[in-house]
Amino acid sequence: MAATFMLEPAGHCCWDEPVRIVVRGLAPEQPVTLRSSLRDEKGALFRAHARYRADAGGELDLERAPALGGSYVGIEPMGFLWALEPEKPLVRLLKRDVQTPFVVELQVFDGHEGEGGRLLCQAVHERHFLAPGVRREPVRTGRVRATLFLPPGAGPFPGIIDLFGSSGGLCEYRASLLAGHGFAVLALAYFRFEDLPEELTDIHLEYFEEAVDLMLQHPKVKGPGVGLLGFSKGGDLCLSMASLLKRISATVLINACVANTIAPLHYKDMIIPDLGNDPRKHTTSESGLLDVMNIWNNPLEEPYRQSIIPLERAQGPFLFIVGQDDRSWNSEFYAHIASERLQAHGKDRPQIISYPGTGHCIDPPYFPPSRASVHAVVGVGIYYGGEPKAHSRAHVDAWQQIQTFFHKHLSDKKSLKPSKM
Structure with missing residues (x-):
């Protein structure tokens, strides 16, 4: 046989x-x-x-x-x-x-x-990466450069805006997979894509506000608000959006900072400065990889407090997903700062899920954990941290936690099973 x-x-x-x-x-x-x-x-x-x-x-x-x-x-x-x-x-x-x-x-x-x-x-x-019936619609409306993924059916569906980090471009794989679980998801680019700026020098929150308005005007998107999902730099942008914009219903932050990073953030007459960093504080492994966790300035110290996102205006609820071995920055430390500041301003305590043995890049299930890679903007090898087996388990659990959180706060539905092909 x-x-x-x-x-x-x-x-x-x-x-x-x-x-x-x-x-x-x-x-x-x-x-x-x-x-x-x-x-x-x-x-x-x-x-x-x-x-x-x-x-x-x-x-x-x-x-x-x-x-x-x-x-x-x-x-x-x-x-x-x-x-x-x-x-x-x-x-x-x-x-x-x-x-x-x-x-x-x-x-x-x-x-x-x-x-x-x-x-x-x-x-x-x-x-x-597209479940049966999921529709992919490129979006080039006004200044917005994005792709909208819609589940099968008449809708309307709970809406999510999905932001990635400081590598730029338009990343669609997380949004496309989430759409297979009953969400209308907008994968939103904000630099290094088509006619968007090539570098992050100044960020204007009005661009992201336009994306929120566009989502809520879509007949297949259920209001009255949208959810936000942000990773790394995309995470602190989502925290800024939830604090300064209207009609944000729920926010998930994956290894994000409590302060504005990389470039000044502008909104109307407000400017939130960049937290800043000291590249001389990096360490280098024997294999030549950069560990940059310690280069960032401490947002609790002067004069860097001005870079902290104004959480007194934040709209919850929040879910912070953090890797305890995040070597890009100490995201668990930042999550607890955010929690303390939110509660100090009378906001509900956010949910924080911390994964031991898990580094910076937390992806959907079954992606190989990225412990190190050449950063698309920096152009050198960066060490992200994590232990493969523990990190892979965090991928699976975090994916389920994200769905459960958004179904609870955007549609009052329980998490759905993965779609069958």
Whole structure:
């Protein structure tokens, strides 16, 4: 009997959906090596492998069998994805075109002898970023440069504006996946995209206010307010939006700062200065990676207090998601400062979820944790922190927490299951 893969769901599913992998037709207790690989849109190769042993019936079920070594160990049904490592160092796995899937190649080889074993069986699995019926609509209205993702159905749907960090560009993969869970999500660019500024020198909150208005004028978006989801620099922008703009109903911040960072923020007659930093305070690892956590000025000290976002005007509720090993900045420290200031001004205490062993880049489930990569703007290798296994678990839990929070505060619905392909 030849060895065969059984995949459930078979063939394809959404990226954030788990898949069950079973290999049948092996010899009893046969040692085998499972290899997985994919190429991104730029051709970069990512690979993982793990050594297993079939059970007494000649079956290998990744939900029951522990990996004995390789890229991961223990019972890790999705390790073949989250443990993928780039062939070229410091390359981060990102999805640039959500209209096409990642194609994952799976192979099982006889024995534990690295590349030398005999190929026993192979399969491919497509991991999609648009659930069935999700619509992708480019937005070029007024100054706004964005992409709107709408769930299937008549709607209206609870709306979310999604902001990424200081690498710039238009990142759509988180928004496209969230739309598969019942949200209308606007992936919003704010620099380094089309006719937007190439560099962050001054930021005007009126641009983001225009995006809020655009969302709430859309017939498929349910009011009276929108939710905000921001990562890194996008997080402190979302905190500023929730504090200074109207019609913000709920805000999730992923490894964000309590102060305005990188560039002065303008809104009407107000200017919030940049927190600022001292690059001389960085450290360098033996491999030449920069650890920049300590370069930022302390917002609790003068004269940097002026950069703290005016939380006395904030509209809650807030959810802070933080990695305890965030090496880009001490986001847990900032989250607790925000909590104290919000409560001091009579606001509700925000929810803070802190993940041990987790670094700066918290993505949707099954993305390989990005512990270090070349920053798109800085152009050098940055160390982001985190331990792969703990970080991968944080991805899964944080994704569920985000959905639960927004369904509660934007639509009063419980979190939905991932959409089936």
